[in-house]
Amino acid sequence: MTTTTTRAYAALSRAEWSDLDERHRHRADILTAGWRQRQQTGEKHSIEDFLFTYYPFKPSLLRRWHPGAGVSLEDASHETRASWRWYQTRGAELVADAAGFIESKPASINFIERLMRDTAARPGQFSCFGLHEWAMVYQLAPHEVRHQDTPLRLSQAETDAVVESHKIACSHYDAYRFFTPAAAPLNALRPTRDNQPMLEQPGCLHAGMDVYKWITKLGPLIPGELLLDSFELSRDIRILDMQASPYDVSEHDLSAVAIETDEGKAEYVRRQREFAARSNSLRARVVEAIETARKIARLQP
Numbered sequence: 001m002t003t004t005t006t007r008a009y010a011a012l013s014r015a016e017w018s019d020l021d022e023r024h025r026h027r028a029d030i031l032t033a034g035w036r037q038r039q040q041t042g043e044k045h046s047i048e049d050f051l052f053t054y055y056p057f058k059p060s061l062l063r064r065w066h067p068g069a070g071v072s073l074e075d076a077s078h079e080t081r082a083s084w085r086w087y088q089t090r091g092a093e094l095v096a097d098a099a100g101f102i103e104s105k106p107a108s109i110n111f112i113e114r115l116m117r118d119t120a121a122r123p124g125q126f127s128c129f130g131l132h133e134w135a136m137v138y139q140l141a142p143h144e145v146r147h148q149d150t151p152l153r154l155s156q157a158e159t160d161a162v163v164e165s166h167k168i169a170c171s172h173y174d175a176y177r178f179f180t181p182a183a184a185p186l187n188a189l190r191p192t193r194d195n196q197p198m199l200e201q202p203g204c205l206h207a208g209m210d211v212y213k214w215i216t217k218l219g220p221l222i223p224g225e226l227l228l229d230s231f232e233l234s235r236d237i238r239i240l241d242m243q244a245s246p247y248d249v250s251e252h253d254l255s256a257v258a259i260e261t262d263e264g265k266a267e268y269v270r271r272q273r274e275f276a277a278r279s280n281s282l283r284a285r286v287v288e289a290i291e292t293a294r295k296i297a298r299l300q301p
């Protein structure tokens with residue numbers, strides 16, 4: 001290893017990285033406890049299960065701590081993690097193989113970096129009021145509603161009336177693609193996978209939740225703390241997403257954010273702005289992690 005390359009890494013002693021690893025696994029186990037228990041009992045949770053079904057990232061991977069690119073783990077070359085993909089030993093030290101990871105996924109990394117930068121740079125839009133969830137049940141028969149185990153809190157006619165009395169301007173493709181055929185033409189925008197980088201904006205709840213999705217695709221380049229921070233944000237946003245939806249979430253000891261009222265709209269926007277700030281902070285950290293990985297990759301022999 002050259003002197004220049006050695007200086008590029010921040011070294012963690014065995015005691016330091018072992019402590020970080022243990023803390024990470026403990027935090028991850030708390031975050032996934034409900035899901036893991038429900039897998040044993042067969043129970044369902046219409047809010048939390050989304051984080052493990054829509055985002056198919058296993059709890060076992062969520063609890064796997066990575067130091068991130070640019071960090072070397074001392075006295076780790078004989079640990080189990082040395083056999084993980086995208087790691088390499090350097091004497092007794094272990095580091096993420098930033099060069100190999102970037103070389104194997106250039107298009108994906110470029111897309112994620114651009115999406116994080118561009119989304120954070122745009123002004124947030126705070127007038128959608130979570131109507132995407134309402135558009136997903138617009139004019140459906142009872143047996144067609146997505147969450148069959150969670151009833152609507154209004155009648156179908158009242159739910160349809162909420163959609164019809166508001167302007168819908170959903171900018172997120174992965175929400176828009178679930179609009180009912182009757183609701184899709186009512187949207188002011190036509191999100192697609194191709195124009196996603198041009199339409200994503202930080203006020204969108206689903207774009208905020210998806211920061212977690214993009215982070216899971218960056219593997220060992222992302223520090224463990226950032227991974228779990230993004231999961232927690234996704235969980236918190238999901239709660240508001242369902243509270244503001246047409247579904248009755250009282251069985252989960254949650255109150256509705258009735259966006260069909262002025263009070264509900266005000267609460268939604270207040271929390272939406274908080275999530276926009278949190279998601280942009282995470283996006284900046286993702287970009288920083290990618291930049292660090294690129295710098296390390298250029299120095300790796």
